Amino acid sequence: MALRFTLFSRAVSTSVSNMNSIKHVTIIGGGLMGSGIAQVAAQSGQNVTLVDVNDDVLRNSKNGIEKSLQRIAKKLYKDKELEAKKFITDAVSRVSTSTKIKDAVKSTDLVVEAIVEKMEAKHKLFSDIDSVAPESTIFASNTSSLSVTEISSVTKRKDRFVGLHFFNPVPVMKLLEVIRTVDTSDDTYNKAMEWGKSVGKVPITCKDTPGFVVNRLLVPLLCEAVRMMERGDASARDIDTAMKLGAGYPMGPIELADFVGHDTTLSIVEGWHKKFPSNPLFEPLKSMQELVKQGKLGAKTGEGYYKYNK
Numbered sequence: 001m002a003l004r005f006t007l008f009s010r011a012v013s014t015s016v017s018n019m020n021s022i023k024h025v026t027i028i029g030g031g032l033m034g035s036g037i038a039q040v041a042a043q044s045g046q047n048v049t050l051v052d053v054n055d056d057v058l059r060n061s062k063n064g065i066e067k068s069l070q071r072i073a074k075k076l077y078k079d080k081e082l083e084a085k086k087f088i089t090d091a092v093s094r095v096s097t098s099t100k101i102k103d104a105v106k107s108t109d110l111v112v113e114a115i116v117e118k119m120e121a122k123h124k125l126f127s128d129i130d131s132v133a134p135e136s137t138i139f140a141s142n143t144s145s146l147s148v149t150e151i152s153s154v155t156k157r158k159d160r161f162v163g164l165h166f167f168n169p170v171p172v173m174k175l176l177e178v179i180r181t182v183d184t185s186d187d188t189y190n191k192a193m194e195w196g197k198s199v200g201k202v203p204i205t206c207k208d209t210p211g212f213v214v215n216r217l218l219v220p221l222l223c224e225a226v227r228m229m230e231r232g233d234a235s236a237r238d239i240d241t242a243m244k245l246g247a248g249y250p251m252g253p254i255e256l257a258d259f260v261g262h263d264t265t266l267s268i269v270e271g272w273h274k275k276f277p278s279n280p281l282f283e284p285l286k287s288m289q290e291l292v293k294q295g296k297l298g299a300k301t302g303e304g305y306y307k308y309n310k
C-alpha cells in the first residue's frame with residue numbers, strides 16, 4: 001500500500017527534475033496516447049506542441065486533457081479550489097496545437113511520435129522531420145510493438161533515437177518503458193530516462209524486442225483469456241472476476257482487451273504472427289478480427305466483448 005502511494009505521488013508529480021534538459025516537447029498524434037503524453041509533460045512544467053493532421057482531433061485532445069487534469073487536480077488539491085484551477089489553467093496553457101508537422105519540430109528538444117502503428121506511416125513521418133528538426137533534437141516513438149530500430153532506420157540520427165512506451169491511461173499508469181536500440185547513444189538514453197522521471201513516470205529499460213516487457217507478457221494473456229472464453233471454459237465475466245480477485249489485477253483480461261482497443265491488440269498480434277508464424281500465442285483471434293471488422297473496438301466505441309454506455 002505504501003509503495004502504491006509513493007509511486008502514485010510520483011506519477012502526478014508537478015515538479016520538473018533538475019537533471020532534465022528537455023524543456024520543449026513535440027508530440028505527434030492527438031489520439032488517446034498522444035494527448036496523455038502531452039498532458040503529463042505539460043503538468044510537469046514543460047512546454048508542449050501537440051500535432052495532428054486533423055483540427056477536430058486536436059480540439060478533442062485538448063478537451064480530454066482538461067477533463068483529465070480536473071480529475072487529477074481534485075485529488076491533488078482537494079478543497080483548495082483556486083490552486084486546483086491554477087494547476088489546470090497553467091498546464092492547459094503550456095499545450096499549443098498545430099497541424100503543421102514540419103513547423104512544429106523546428107525548435108524542440110524532444111519529438112514523441114504516437115501515430116498509427118504502421119511502419120510506412122512512421123517512416124514517412126520521421127524521414128519528413130529528420131532534415132527539419134535541430135541536430136540536437138531527440139526522436140522517440142511510442143510504438144507498442146514495432147521495432148524501434150526499424151523505425152529509426154530512415155533517419156540520420158539513429159544515435160538520438162529511442163522508444164518511449166507509455167501505458168493507457170497515461171496520466172494514471174506510472175510505468176514508462178525506455179527502449180534502447182543498439183544505436184542509441186548513452187547521452188540519448190540518459191536524457192530519455194531523466195525526461196521520463198521529470199514527467200512523473202518510473203522508467204525501466206528494455207532492449208528492442210517484440211512487445212518490450214509489458215506487451216510481450218500482457219498481449220498473450222489477453223488473447224489466451226479470449227481463447228478460454230471461446231472454448232467455453234468460463235464466461236467472460238467469470239474470467240475477469242477470477243483474474244481480479246484471484247490475481248489482484250485492477251481489470252480482468254477481457255475487460256482490459258476492450259479498454260486497450262481491439263484495433264491496437266489485433267495489429268500487435270497480426271504483426272507478431274507475420275514475424276513468428278509458428279508461435280501459437282501470436283495466432284490472431286477470429287472473434288477479435290470480427291469485432292474490428294464491425295467497428296466494435298472496445299470501450300472507446302461503446303462495444304467490444306462487452307457493451308458500454310458511451
Ligand code: 3HC
Binds near residue numbers: 072170172173215
Ligand atoms: N485521467 C486522470 N485520472 C484518471 C483517468 C484519466 N484518464 N482515468 C482514471 N483516473 C483516476 C480516477 O480519477 C480515479 O482516481 P481516484 O482513485 O482518486 O478517484 C482513479 O484513476 C481510478 O479510476 P476509476 O475509479 O475511474 O476506475 P478504476 O479504479 O477502475 O481505475 C484504471 C481505472 C486506472 C484504468 C484501472 O482499472 C487500471 O489500472 N486498469 C488497468 C489498465 C492497464 O493495464 N493499462 C495498460 C494497458 S496496456 C497499454 O496501454 C500498452 C499499449 O501499448 C497497448
